[in-house]
Amino acid sequence: MNSYRARARQLSRFVLLPLLAGLAAPAALAVPSFARQTGMACEACHTVWPELTHFGRVFKANGYVLDNLKQVRGVTAQKEEILSLSNLPPLSIMVQASFTQYATAQPDVTGRTQNGTVAFPQQVGLFYAGKIAPHVGAFLQLTYGYDSGSIGIDNTDIRFADLKVLPGEQTLTYGLSLNNNPTVQDIWNTTPAFGFPYATSKIGSGFGAASKIDGAFAQSVAGLTAYAFWNESLYGELGMYRSAKQGTAGPLSSTTTGGVLAGTAPYWRLAYEHNWGRNTIEGGLYGATFKEFPDFGAGFGQELTGPSDRYQDVAEDVQYQYVGDQHLFSVLGTRIHEKQTLNASINAPATATVPIPANLENDLTTVRAYGTYYYRRKIGATAGFFRTTGSSDAGLYAANSTPKPDTSGWIAEINYVPWLNTKFSVQYTAYSKYNGASDNYDGSGRKAGDNNTLYILAWLSY
Amino acid sequence: MRQLVLAVCSLLCALGVGATRADDVDAFTKEHAARIAVGTCGICHGPAGVSKQPKYPLLAGQNANYLAAQLKAFRSQTRGDADAIGYMWGMSATLEDGTIDALSQYYAGQAAGTGRAGDSALVARGREIYQKGIEDVGVPSCATCHGPDAHGLADFPRLAGQHAQYVLKQLGSFQNNMRNVAVMHGVAQGLKVDEMRAVAAYLEAQP
Numbered sequence: 307m308n309s310y311r312a313r314a315r316q317l318s319r320f321v322l323l324p325l326l327a328g329l330a331a332p333a334a335l336a337v338p339s340f341a342r343q344t345g346m347a348c349e350a351c352h353t354v355w356p357e358l359t360h361f362g363r364v365f366k367a368n369g370y371v372l373d374n375l376k377q378v379r380g381v382t383a384q385k386e387e388i389l390s391l392s393n394l395p396p397l398s399i400m401v402q403a404s405f406t407q408y409a410t411a412q413p414d415v416t417g418r419t420q421n422g423t424v425a426f427p428q429q430v431g432l433f434y435a436g437k438i439a440p441h442v443g444a445f446l447q448l449t450y451g452y453d454s455g456s457i458g459i460d461n462t463d464i465r466f467a468d469l470k471v472l473p474g475e476q477t478l479t480y481g482l483s484l485n486n487n488p489t490v491q492d493i494w495n496t497t498p499a500f501g502f503p504y505a506t507s508k509i510g511s512g513f514g515a516a517s518k519i520d521g522a523f524a525q526s527v528a529g530l531t532a533y534a535f536w537n538e539s540l541y542g543e544l545g546m547y548r549s550a551k552q553g554t555a556g557p558l559s560s561t562t563t564g565g566v567l568a569g570t571a572p573y574w575r576l577a578y579e580h581n582w583g584r585n586t587i588e589g590g591l592y593g594a595t596f597k598e599f600p601d602f603g604a605g606f607g608q609e610l611t612g613p614s615d616r617y618q619d620v621a622e623d624v625q626y627q628y629v630g631d632q633h634l635f636s637v638l639g640t641r642i643h644e645k646q647t648l649n650a651s652i653n654a655p656a657t658a659t660v661p662i663p664a665n666l667e668n669d670l671t672t673v674r675a676y677g678t679y680y681y682r683r684k685i686g687a688t689a690g691f692f693r694t695t696g697s698s699d700a701g702l703y704a705a706n707s708t709p710k711p712d713t714s715g716w717i718a719e720i721n722y723v724p725w726l727n728t729k730f731s732v733q734y735t736a737y738s739k740y741n742g743a744s745d746n747y748d749g750s751g752r753k754a755g756d757n758n759t760l761y762i763l764a765w766l767s768y
Numbered sequence: 769m770r771q772l773v774l775a776v777c778s779l780l781c782a783l784g785v786g787a788t789r790a791d792d793v794d795a796f797t798k799e800h801a802a803r804i805a806v807g808t809c810g811i812c813h814g815p816a817g818v819s820k821q822p823k824y825p826l827l828a829g830q831n832a833n834y835l836a837a838q839l840k841a842f843r844s845q846t847r848g849d850a851d852a853i854g855y856m857w858g859m860s861a862t863l864e865d866g867t868i869d870a871l872s873q874y875y876a877g878q879a880a881g882t883g884r885a886g887d888s889a890l891v892a893r894g895r896e897i898y899q900k901g902i903e904d905v906g907v908p909s910c911a912t913c914h915g916p917d918a919h920g921l922a923d924f925p926r927l928a929g930q931h932a933q934y935v936l937k938q939l940g941s942f943q944n945n946m947r948n949v950a951v952m953h954g955v956a957q958g959l960k961v962d963e964m965r966a967v968a969a970y971l972e973a974q975p
Contacts, residue, residue, distance in 0.1 A: 346855050347853070347858075350854060372808055372811060374859055385796075469810075471815040475814060475815060477815060584823075
């Protein structure tokens with residue numbers, strides 16, 4: 307084995323994995339400030355947070371503005387309203403504390419890693435979530451993460467929305483979203499940003515290779531999208547994303563860490579939802595095409611022009627929900643297909659600190675599906691599976707003993723929700739394949755099953 | 769029996785079941801209310817009070833005084849079953865009397881829904897109960913108070929076309945007093961769940 311391979315392996319284990327795991331852990335959408343603003347209990351918008359009900363989706367599409375609070379008003383002499391501001395800002399706090407235990411401790415280069423990791427707090431989030439002005443609302447999250455030890459901007463979605471009543475009592479809700487994570491603005495929980503698992507361990511093994519729309523650009527891009535929701539059933543959205551890195555001043559240069567988008571990346575979404583009685587069914591498509599200048603590592607003097615890597619992501623999603631007074635049941639699933647054309651990476655200098663692909667073109671497919679049941683919104687369980695497969699590439703997956711990205715397994719979770727804003731979960735993730743293989747996936751004898759993870763989480767929002 | 773019910777009924781009317789009046793409102797309040805009705809209430813109840821989801825009652829064509837009384841009951845937190853608490857207590861908390869009157873008139877002035885046909889055997893059983901009551905368990909005829917066509921009588925609410933799921937839940941809430949109204953508690957006391965289901969299906973099917 308050459309030294310590059312050895313280094314790439316080390317890199318993948320100690321840099322990429324935690325990075326991927328971190329990316330795969332979506333932040334929370336479930337904020338008591340919405341309840342305070344509307345005067346409605348969480349159950350109007352959520353089955354159990356963060357999963358949205360039909361009304362929750364409509365509330366989000368309408369820009370988070372529905373309220374019942376006393377307003378500070380400003381009116382001109384012509385009776386034109388120029389200010390309508392809530393007496394109190396819609397703030398909330400979220401705290402997560404967790405415990406993670408691997409089936410077999412992660413190997414360490416120098417000594418024994420301690421198994422059984424406590425994260426207290428795993429995250430503390432501060433939210434501004436609610437109305438800013440008539441037709442304008444925001445979901446804005448600042449998060450302290452114990453792993454980074456710092457506070458950073460998390461999911462953000464600022465909206466303008468309005469509603470028109472069409473002939474025949476049909477409604478048209480339309481609006482704009484300015485956000486920092488493709489799919490964070492989406493109103494179904496099938497898409498990546500607010501999809502299951504809603505919380506995962508920061509040090510768990512994550513889900514291996516992922517497509518770009520599956521969280522790669524969370525909080526490092528800015529997008530403006532326009533959407534329309536006809537009759538609360540047909541939803542269409544189009545938008546553009548551009549790199550907007552945190553911690554660097556623009557213009558972005560080759561010294562910027564992490565890839566930089568070439569130009570703007572188009573995003574699109576189409577979905578149809580049908581409601582009858584207590585049931586809802588949805589089917590949809592979403593996707594984006596990202597052109598990226600990859601980051602080869604420090605000191606390469608890369609130019610942010612010329613060839614870029616192209617990732618074309620197309621995904622389907624389906625959702626069914628039954629929201630009863632006693633029993634709540636939902637099934638959610640998505641399949642994301644990515645076609646990669648790696649014009650830039652394939653020509654990377656041999657000393658680049660990222661894996662250099664052997665193929666110009668690769669593909670990657672992720673399927674996730676899960677079902678959730680709750681009894682009286684108090685006790686519930688979720689079970690689901692995940693599977694990522696893709697083309698074999700001896701360069702890109704050089705760190706894997708089998709040069710494939712394949713990762714698959716099962717995830718099960720039991721939840722206890724004594725109050726609608728407090729949740730206690732026990733989650734178990736079992737891998738049948740990890741980074742290409744079931745056995746000896748890393749070339750030093752580790753089995754996929756060694757990564758099986760027990761994760762215990764307390765999640766409070768207030 | 770019928771006489772008794774009518775006597776109770778007129779007594780209640782006199783005592784103030786119909787005491788809340790949706791008073792006339794000025795043009796400014798009217799416009800303000802229409803905006804709230806479409807932009808806020810409409811998200812659940814439909815812009816003209818014809819909701820599509822059965823959890824949210826139809827308000828179109830409903831008696832204005834009844835609507836005003838309900839909104840005040842939500843606001844003072846006296847109408848309290850689970851959905852009333854979870855949804856309407858918050859929504860009504862800051863409504864002023866004038867806005868309540870204007871909203872009530874807005875909905876009363878909208879064309880009522882047209883009803884949706886249901887299982888015919890169930891509807892037939894429901895019609896029987898609605899028109900005649902169930903004598904041996906003391907359930908009176910609903911028509912006495914809600915009108916032969918269920919369009920409401922005086923300030924007794926309109927029930928025709930209402931979502932069956934909502935009606936079924938209200939009857940349950942009257943029975944267990946989570947929605948605490950003496951008259952309807954008395955009426956619903958003797959009803960079994962399948963009888964409630966039948967009368968709800970009948971009501972949903974009425975234009």
